[in-house]
Amino acid sequence: MNPSFGELLVPLEEFTRLHANTLRRFGRHAVDLAFPNPQFLADPRPYEVLASLAAQAGPPDLRYSPFGGFTPVRRRLAGALAKQHSLPYTFNDIVMTPGATAALHTVLRALFTPGDHIILFSPCWMDYPLYLADLGLPYTLVPSKADKHLDPGAVAAAWTPSTRGVIISQPSSPTGVTHNPTELRQLAAVLERHTQPGPPLLIADEAHAHQSWDCTPCPAPAAYYTHTLTVRSFGKAWEMQGQRTGCLAVSPRLTPRHETATALLRQMRISGHCAPTALTQQLAAALCETVPDLSGLADLQRHTRRQLRAAGVTVLDTHATRFLYARCPCADDQKFVARLADRGVLVMPSSLFHEHGWFRIALNLGAPGLDQAIAIICEEYARA
Structure with missing residues (x-):
């Protein structure tokens, strides 16, 4: 039997609260890589x-x-x-x-x-x-x-x-x-x-x-x-x-x-x-016939993947979207995401996407904020 409407809402609302609380707690120092809201203009x-x-x-x-x-x-x-x-x-x-x-x-x-x-x-x-x-x-x-x-x-x-x-x-x-x-x-x-x-x-x-x-x-x-x-x-x-x-x-x-x-x-x-x-x-x-300039996104994708893989993080080999999909160091993806949020880095647990054990990164910004977030992710990954 499928989960009820209310049961499906619970994890979504819990993450929404975690997201809002982290932004309030860290203010401008928070690094938001959860929802895909880019903070730079790649193609004007x-x-x-x-x-x-x-x-x-x-x-x-x-x-x-x-x-x-x-x-x-x-x-x-x-x-x-x-x-x-x-x-x-x-x-x-x-x-x-x-x-x-x-x-x-x-x-x-x-x-x-x-x-x-x-x-x-x-x-x-x-x-x-x-x-x-x-x-x-x-x-x-x-x-x-x-x-x-x-x-x-x-x-x-x-x-x-x-x-x-x-x-x-x-x-x-x-x-x-x-x-x-x-x-x-x-x-x-x-x-x-x-x-x-x-x-x-x-x-x-x-x-x-x-x-x-x-x-x-x-x-x-x-x-x-x-x-x-x-x-x-x-x-x-x-x-x-x-x-x-x-x-x-x-x-x-x-x-x-x-x-x-x-x-x-x-x-x-x-x-x-x-x-x-x-x-x-x-x-x-x-x-409708304009091809977006994705060169900046491609650079961010390659840069982030290199750094994560060098730290031993398993990153799914993909070719599209603003997202990276990476395996958690533990089975509880929500717990790992909460640990990152406790350090001001917001990513999304795969349980929101009806699968356990992964997390999603939205490449919303470039250096130095992105590099700061990657370093924290790699540190928490090594400690798990």
């Missing part, structure tokens, strides 16, 4: 475009938009996504949402009914199970392989007669793993074997799709499985997370295509999830 272009749009905006530019977003914006995004996924998206396939979290919640509410079984991969983003529990959707957490890549055989073993969907994060949050074409083909083969009472839906969470810092290709799940719905976040790519700008993309091959898009739009209205602000929609259109 998105900020320059936003400033230009704001300076030129008049009342018509800031009007209400339809629930799915402005049509010209959706056309631009459909064209960009068509190139990235090699699929013929049109504007009707795109639904603008106030961030990826609202997009995911909209999908789950619109396309599933209580009792539908969902398969997740562990570790996974912290709030997937929370949303499912809230909506009465039972789920199975399928463990990833030792290298945190997909295990299609485990997916097949977890399948039940009531399974109606699978959620995959590409690249993966929290690990930063990029799933390769072979894995995606194998996953598609499992889904294609189960077509009754209808084809299962693959929800591809691509919130970090623009953060492949070493240029490793990030193949789109929609290119490998027909019945895929993609979740995107623009804020992650622009380092504007708080602007909450995302979208849903219905695969042009999904059946029924237009009815699915209509169901999503209706759910946006029912739930009160309006489209993103008019200005950030225009920003999305302006930047």
